[in-house]
Amino acid sequence: MGKNHKDISMAVIRRLPKYHRYLKDLLDKEVYRISSKELSAMMGFTASQIRQDLNNFGGFGQQGYGYNVEELYGEIQKILGLMASYNTVIVGSGNLGQAIANYTNFQKYGFKLMALFDTNPKLIGMKIRDVPVFDIDELQGFIDEKQVDIGIICTPKEFAQDIADKLVKSGVSAIWNFAPIDLKVPEDIIIENVHLSDSLFILSYLLNNQE
Structure with missing residues (x-):
């Protein structure tokens, strides 16, 4: 065993x-x-x-x-828990949020995208791959009603902590954070920070230190 x-x-x-x-x-x-x-x-x-x-x-x-x-x-x-299924939402429906919404592999492995949220009136009411974009004010009610497991943050960094607090308060169990900031969440919330620039800076370091 x-x-x-x-x-x-x-x-x-x-x-x-x-x-x-x-x-x-x-x-x-x-x-x-x-x-x-x-x-x-x-x-x-x-x-x-x-x-x-x-x-x-x-x-x-x-x-x-x-x-x-x-x-x-x-x-x-x-x-890896990929036999289970997870309800997810994306907060921040700009280019990065839309790119993640369009990545169909997640659905294959049980990550079901229920909705996207944004503050931009031009995006609210749109659909990304048949998934609706709602006003951020509807976030907490939606999570509570749909029993969302994972919140994905794709907002600018100045809004990310506030969004994380809202997600935690609404009852998500995990956060996947793409904002370039390390978020503070309670110990029982699982968080994975994906700092895209970190990865790019490592590439820059390696390029600059080639033999």
Whole structure:
């Protein structure tokens, strides 16, 4: 048996989406069996790292056989919670909010976009991929009525904390924040900050420090 999932380090958890992605590619290519060595060559993790990571969740591999790709993919989907479904809303319906709304893969994995919200009268009443944009004043009532799990923040940074407070007060369990600010939320709220500029600045550093 694997460990209690609460004992698993965030470093391992953060590698799981990459396993999920590569295993999905293998299934799409009708590859149903793979060794840790072959996975290692594809993913850039060492074979022993892969074995250690996957041993956290139970014994998947068999000596001399490797991993059953379909079984492992299914298990990682379960571990990541992708067998559940989550009601989500996006606050901020500008370019970034619309881009996320148009990303259909989320729906495939159980993230159901219920609505977008904005303050801009030109956007209110529009539909993005059949999902309506509402006035921000309707946010709390909507979340309460529809039992929204995840709030996605795509607003300018000066509005983001206020929106986070509203989302928390309305009863969301998790926030996915794209505003360039680290938000303060209660300990029982799960938050994932995605700072796009951080990633770009790392790229800039690497470009400037090439041998």
